[in-house]
Amino acid sequence: MHNGSKDNKIVYFPQLKERLFEKGVDMLQNGNPAEAVSLFEQAYDIDPSDGEVGTALVLALHESKQNQRAKKLCKELLLEGQGDYFKIVELYLMILIQLNEHKEVVNTISALFDEKEVPFEKEEHFSKLLSFSKRVLEGKAEPVPEPVMEADEASVQLLEGKGLQEQTFILAELVNRNIRPYLPELLAALRDEAAHPFIQTMIVNVLREHGITEETKINKFGRELTCIPSQLDEVFQTPYFKEVAERIEDLIAQRNPTLLQQVIETFTRHSFLLYPIELEWPAEKTALAYLMYGLDLYGENPAAMGLDDILEDREDVLESIKAFILDLEKVTSPVL
Numbered sequence: 001m002h003n004g005s006k007d008n009k010i011v012y013f014p015q016l017k018e019r020l021f022e023k024g025v026d027m028l029q030n031g032n033p034a035e036a037v038s039l040f041e042q043a044y045d046i047d048p049s050d051g052e053v054g055t056a057l058v059l060a061l062h063e064s065k066q067n068q069r070a071k072k073l074c075k076e077l078l079l080e081g082q083g084d085y086f087k088i089v090e091l092y093l094m095i096l097i098q099l100n101e102h103k104e105v106v107n108t109i110s111a112l113f114d115e116k117e118v119p120f121e122k123e124e125h126f127s128k129l130l131s132f133s134k135r136v137l138e139g140k141a142e143p144v145p146e147p148v149m150e151a152d153e154a155s156v157q158l159l160e161g162k163g164l165q166e167q168t169f170i171l172a173e174l175v176n177r178n179i180r181p182y183l184p185e186l187l188a189a190l191r192d193e194a195a196h197p198f199i200q201t202m203i204v205n206v207l208r209e210h211g212i213t214e215e216t217k218i219n220k221f222g223r224e225l226t227c228i229p230s231q232l233d234e235v236f237q238t239p240y241f242k243e244v245a246e247r248i249e250d251l252i253a254q255r256n257p258t259l260l261q262q263v264i265e266t267f268t269r270h271s272f273l274l275y276p277i278e279l280e281w282p283a284e285k286t287a288l289a290y291l292m293y294g295l296d297l298y299g300e301n302p303a304a305m306g307l308d309d310i311l312e313d314r315e316d317v318l319e320s321i322k323a324f325i326l327d328l329e330k331v332t333s334p335v336l
């Protein structure tokens with residue numbers, strides 16, 4: 001990095017920063033993180049206020065296993081408010097987990113929740129990271145070993161032979177890594193009806209985050225879907241999810257806030273398992289079915305809540321949806 005005095009005036013070639021950045025991205029995608037670090041450092045020297053370059057440098061440092069430097073730069077970017085705040089936070093947490101600095105993970109996530117800064121779509125992910133790090137600190141869970149993820153070892157199987165918990169953390173890391181060497185395994189898992197639906201959703205999210213534009217086939221819950229990951233909405237930002245959640249809230253928010261929270265949590269968890277597939281029934285019917293499920297589960301009386309008229313006609317379609325809800329409840333999610 002440049003160490004000249006402030007009086008030195010350096011004239012850079014036009015678009016030099018942009019060219020260095022583009023070359024760095026190419027190196028990173030082609031599995032050469034050390035060269036990417038050098039290029040990103042040069043670009044960062046030219047413009048230390050460029051959050052995109054700073055974030056790319058963090059990622060390259062992490063890829064080249066310079067996690068202490070990556071951690072330090074993450075903290076600088078966060079303090080200076082540069083780059084995409086939550087993308088950098090996620091990188092920071094990933095690096096802390098790799099360094100087994102779980103106390104800092106707990107402190108960071110707890111502060112975000114205390115300050116109510118966690119976006120809704122990231123609440124579940126951050127909650128699971130928080131829970132996992134607490135369990136490690138309490139000796140109830142083993143630290144996740146650093147996966148073998150060298151980009152030049154395309155034959156390495158990322159997921160095969162690993163438990164659900166370890167698969168989850170490996171896939172969480174892939175959001176910020178070069179995934180091209182592992183696409184065959186990831187795509188095969190999406191086509192495999194026997195694959196765990198939670199893991200399949202994680203894979204779809206990885207493909208979407210990386211802007212994969214190829215048609216992708218998914219077999220899940222007895223259904224087959226072909227989609228283009230880059231064109232998918234985020235799991236909790238789809239029009240269907242929003243409409244069902246709003247209808248559930250309209251039905252019971254004023255009547256029983258506690259029940260509302262439980263029903264929404266159940267629907268959110270199920271939506272993640274299903275993604276990118278959606279329930280085949282209209283949003284209105286789905287909301288009613290989840291309400292029925294919640295009332296039955298907690299022994300609530302519809303009449304006491306003024307809902308007897310709404311649920312008086314328990315038509316077959318509602319019972320069908322409720323039966324599917326019960327099937328989804330049988331699916332085990334990873335304990336993090």
